[in-house]
Amino acid sequence: MLYFDHAATSSPKPKGVIDAVTNALEALSANPGRSGHKLSLQAAEVVFETRKMAAELLGAPSPKHIWFYPNATYALNQAILGFPIRQGGEIVTTVFEHNSVLRPLHHLQTEKDIQVTYASGKTGSETARAVVDSISTSTDLIVINHASNVTGELIPLKDIAEKAKAVHAILLVDASQTAGIIDINLERDGIDMVACPGHKGLQGPQGTGLLAVSKDLGLIPLIHGGTGNQSELTHQPETWPERYEAGTVNTPGIAGLGAGLKALDELGGVAAIYQHEQIITSAFLSGIRELETVKVVGSVDSDTRVAVVAFQLTGVNSQEAGIILDQHYQMAVRSGLHCAPKLHEWFETSDEGLLRVSFGPYTTLEEVNQLVQAIKELVDAFKSN
Template sequence: MYYFDHAATSFPKPKRVIDSVVTTMEMHGANPGRGGHSLSRQASELVLQTRQKIAAFFHAPSEEHVWFYPNATFALNQAIIGFPFSNGDEVVTTHFEHNSVLRPLYAMEKQAGIIIRFAGGKTGEETAASVVEAINDKTKFVVINHASNVTGEIVPLTSISEKAKSVGAILCVDASQTAGTISINMERDGIDLLACPGHKGLLGPQGTGILLSKHDYHLKPMTYGGTGHSSESKDQPIMWPERYEAGTLNTPAIAGLGAGIDELEYLGGTEAIYQHEVQLVDYFLREIANVNVSLVGSDTTEGRLAVVSFAFAELSSQECAIILDQHYQIAVRAGLHCAPKLHEWFGSINKGLVRVSFGPYTTMNDVRVLIQAIKEIGASF
């Protein structure tokens, strides 16, 4: 199988990640923070080590500011639905958001009476400029996709964070596509809340997500329950991270996520990974220019990730994906990619798009196989 669906989840997983998950289940499978015995202490240490790695990786204030969840969707819900909105508060976002941002915003529109202002442009730079223009004195919260999961366009953060700070707004960044692929520094980039999955660019197992909070924004916890201490209290503890992590954590997966961070360093860090993927997408874009397909987004590597979406005029995205899968053993993603407003923006809402996305283990030969398959499909019309 030739795998081109890294924007959904990275595959294959590094051996060190698999080994870490298996070893944890075999040797340290107790509940972290739920007992004084040695196995529980070992599990707690594994969780702490991963917390520390992530805090350092994203330049968070400390490990207490790192909260673990089942996925980025849960993390974004904690950030958005947990935020103390008041009726009439304005939120600025973009047309290119995933439903993991859109649906929580729509829920808060109904429940809290917030006003949603949408911004956007053809490129990441244009989108950033549009977001800056949309931010005003009534803006309380800005939530943006750091890079589109459909077009790969990267949205620069500096101007947005500066404008948000100037009006006292909170900046929440969905780094689902960028975490592990490009450098993210919460302090340098002016990020208040950072949400990302552990199973994509960070190379960890599925079932892992992270929310990092720079300061205390008085978020309401999404879950209430056991935390391993203060059991006599009727209220959720106020200390971090326990306040936002009720219930048993997925210790084996979190240990695997820590191993994923180690693998990123072994591969040379985000800059090396980005350069590898950009080299592949550059070749892909140059070759696909000779095929009768329409691209969405930029046709260059400037300011983008290794994510490309396209369409055949004569073929639906789902049909194309089936052909690639069944006849060429090539895995891609087709449809609306949980980003309906983007497809409305680009006029692809009816047929959807075929998305190909590259990862750190994708080879040039893999890309050549993909290109040849697309050319053969195009030649059949």
């Protein structure tokens, strides 16, 4: 099977990740932060080291500013639903957002009567300008999908961060498609919160994710429960990260995430990964550009996107094309609406959906060439019918 679905989760996982998860299950089956015995302390050390590496990668002030969750969806919910927005407050976001953002925002709208503005544009740069224009002194929170999980479009953050700071709004970035691929630094980039999965660009196992915060924003914990310390309290403790991590953390998953973060260095670092994926994406875009019945949605400039490309095949249902690539060519792709309904409404692709391919650090040019050839054969087959 040739794997072209890295926007969903990375595959294969580095061997170090598999080994770290296995070791945690075999040798560290103790509860970190819940006991003072050696096994518990060793498990806690693995969790702390992963927290430390994530803080360094994302430019967080310290390891305690990294909070672990089962995935980016949980992290985004903590950031959005836990944000102390005022009644009738305003949130600015984009049509590029995933349902992990859209649905919590809808919930807030029904519960708190807040206003949500959806900025739009055909490209990331257009969308960024629309976001800046939408931000006002009434804006409390800005939620930005750093790169679309459908079109791969990158949304430049510089002007958005500057406008957010000027009006004292909080900037939350969904880095589900960029963490581990694009250099992100909370302090340097003027970002208040970054949510990301551990199982995509960070190369960790599924069931891992995190929220990185630059400072105390007064977030209300979504989950209340045991934290291993201050057990006499009737409420969540104020100390970080315990306040936002009730219950037992996923020690095997976090150990695997730590190994995934180490694997980024083994791959040459974030900059090298991004350069490799640009080369791969450019080769794919060049290969399908000559096909008249293939229409790429979004920019065809590999410099303004990550390695995610969505396209239409004229006269071919995206679901049918995905099934053919899977069953006939043994190629894993993604078709449909990709949990991003407003984007599909904006691009008028809701009825047929789109075919999406996405590449990772282990994708080769040979594999991309095989994918291009398969799409050519698919186009020719439907032409002849």
